Amino acid sequence: MTDNPARERPPIMIAAEEADALSELAVAASTRNPAVSRMLLEEIDRADLVERDAMPADVVGMGSSVTFAVEDGDAARTVTLVYPAEADIEQGRVSILTPVGAGLLGLRVGQTISWPTRNGEERLLRIEAVERP
Known part of the structure; x- marks a missing residue:
């Protein structure tokens, strides 16, 4: 972490019912x-x-x-956060077992988080909208 407050991890919330399943999935992977x-x-x-x-x-x-x-001026993206078996990047379904998937979990609209990409670069992600199922 850096001293830059924008780069610190913000508080997050996860549904208790999802936490155990996600922990098991992470351990298995x-x-x-x-x-x-x-x-x-x-x-x-x-x-x-x-x-x-x-x-x-x-x-x-x-x-x-x-x-x-994403901070570097990339256009906003809309994705659906899913379990690995449901992932399909062409359909906008991002696995929780990807860097961006793990980074988005638990964030609220307006929050930002510094998070690594697949190639290890740090990017600042900002949540603009959420639609829960």
């Missing part, structure tokens, strides 16, 4: 994708766990459609 597994476990560990019924509508969870922008 640890041998074939250790970096993303570690990132996802760290995010789950630092999250506030809330009941699904109490989850605010603007928080990214599994099955959410989320519009986010």
